[in-house]
Amino acid sequence: MKFDYRPLSDFTEVKGGKRLPKGSNLITTPNSHPYIRVRNLGTDKVLELTPDYEYVDDETQATISRYIVNADDVIISIVGTIGLVAKVGKTLDRANLTENCAKMVNIHGIDRDFLYYYLLSEDGQNAIKAATVGAVQAKLPLKNIQALPIPNISLDEQAAIADTLSALDNKIAVNKKINHHLEQIAQAIFKSWFVDFEPFGGMMPDDWREVPLGKVVEISTKTLNPQSCPDTILEHYSIPAFDETRLPVFEAASGIKSNKYIVDKDCFLISKLNPTTKRIWRPYCISSHAVCSTEFIVYQAKNPAYKDFYYSVIDSPAFTDFLLSHVTGSTGSRQRAVPSETLSFTISVPPDCIIADFCDKVASIYAYFEQNYLEIRRLRQIRDALLPRLMSGELSVADLSR
Known part of the structure; x- marks a missing residue:
């Protein structure tokens, strides 16, 4: 039609x-x-x-x-x-x-x-x-x-098309809201344990250590030149992708002109570009060819089992304040944090059993968070496939129920 x-x-x-x-x-x-x-x-x-x-x-x-x-x-x-x-x-x-x-x-x-x-x-x-x-x-x-x-076209047909697409967008919105609450829960648990020390009588226990971040995490700068594998489809974690959907973009390496950092499931990212806008990301690594913009700092816990703990450190307000106090460039759109300087951030490190206990408590939160974003990706794909066909008349809502 x-x-x-x-x-x-x-x-x-x-x-x-x-x-x-x-x-x-x-x-x-x-x-x-x-x-x-x-x-x-x-x-x-x-x-x-x-x-x-x-x-x-x-x-x-x-x-x-x-x-x-x-x-x-x-x-x-x-x-x-x-x-x-x-x-x-x-x-x-x-x-x-x-x-x-x-x-x-x-x-x-x-x-x-x-x-x-x-x-x-x-x-x-x-x-x-x-x-x-x-x-x-x-x-x-x-x-x-x-x-x-x-x-x-008739208002009834307009409404049918809009309702079909809105149902997908509404589910996407619900998932985003759930993930926002999940982030708040994980942050609240971290604050309770490692800022306010509530489970420990309100004081940092004597057997905890204060160490620079660089003692427990490292920065990865393993680089890929996309032009070395032009036919590969890369799972690209870019600044625009984070801002638009918080989902990676899949694109041919031949279309990417600058080098990228290689990332995997053990990594977590924070933007060094304009850190006043907080961009922190746990790569989903949907494929085996995940890369990110070099405008991200790529962290890896030296003990991968404790990734969730050190990710929570990076996600904390104290680290954000530290990042903002260690930027170069004038005020405006091109300020950057210095990656190496972030490794001097002081953190309180409890005994391994407490870190492991914390990771056990938040692991399901982060797993649910990732599951929701992967569902958002699938819903967006369905919506984006239906949108042009419904709007061009190639497909009708009635066709979807057959």
């Missing part, structure tokens, strides 16, 4: 965001004026307020208050990475919107979720690409957004 099309302007108004006034800057102190930027799009279907957001102060807010978004608006990036799409969640109702995005408001005659998925589909992204102008600074003009062709 092939669709007829109508312009997007038949279903919604398209309005722009607002640039901050000259001399105004975003603030990190939370208030009631969060500011949505392009970097907040591209990960989740529904945007919700997270600690990554910055804010507009009260004085600036008074000058840009006409450019807020409302819950359930659909927004799209129009500069930079063009064509990222999201729905506004309840926690960002009345948030401010960057001038690098546009919002679709007063949506009528079309299912909002269907609109979201269509704009993400291959057909939708091709239409967005065709509507983008500018050779030097590409931009998606508002009038071109209004003219985007939208499939003219």
Whole structure:
């Protein structure tokens, strides 16, 4: 089945965001004026307020208050990475919107979720690409957004398509929420045992040792030149992959131009690039060809059986503070931690029996965490396979039940 099309302007108004006034800057102190930027799009279907957001102060807010978004608006990036799409969640109702995005408001005659998925589909992204102008600074003009062709199908069919895809995204969201709680549980156990010493009467026992991190872990710099194996499909743990999905990207080595670190299941990674954004990763090693960006520090416990303990050390707020105090580069987008200096971080090491007991308690947490992310990967694959076929009319929802 092939669709007829109508312009997007038949279903919604398209309005722009607002640039901050000259001399105004975003603030990190939370208030009631969060500011949505392009970097907040591209990960989740529904945007919700997270600690990554910055804010507009009260004085600036008074000058840009006409450019807020409302819950359930659909927004799209129009500069930079063009064509990222999201729905506004309840926690960002009345948030401010960057001038690098546009919002679709007063949506009528079309299912909002269907609109979201269509704009993400291959057909939708091709239409967005065709509507983008500018050779030097590409931009998606508002009038071109209004003219985007939208499939003219019944609301019932739109809802059926949207419900099918939403069921997959909802399960992905549930798994992410569970994993967030699992991380908090593991961190709380570590804090209770090794920061507050609660099982030990609130004091560090006398038979514990304080040693530099380098005594118990080492940094691996085993390197692979992808051009030496161009036909190999690499399981690539990159900074963008972490930020977008926290899942590795599988890609041909021939398309990767720079050297990578080789990783395995005994490794754990933390980003040395811009450590103000915490990126800590336990590689899943789905394949036998796992590599990571050289912007990660690759740690390995000298005793692999204690990996979970030393991973928890690296995941602790104290280590994050240490990392941030040992960076090079000016304030901005290119600060880096110095890997060798992280090995001087002082940690409290209990007797082996206590480390083993802790690892036993958290092993199931981390196993469940990994299982959830591998299920997220499978759900994303199903969704991404269905999306273009449903949106092009090649496949109908009825076909899925046959």
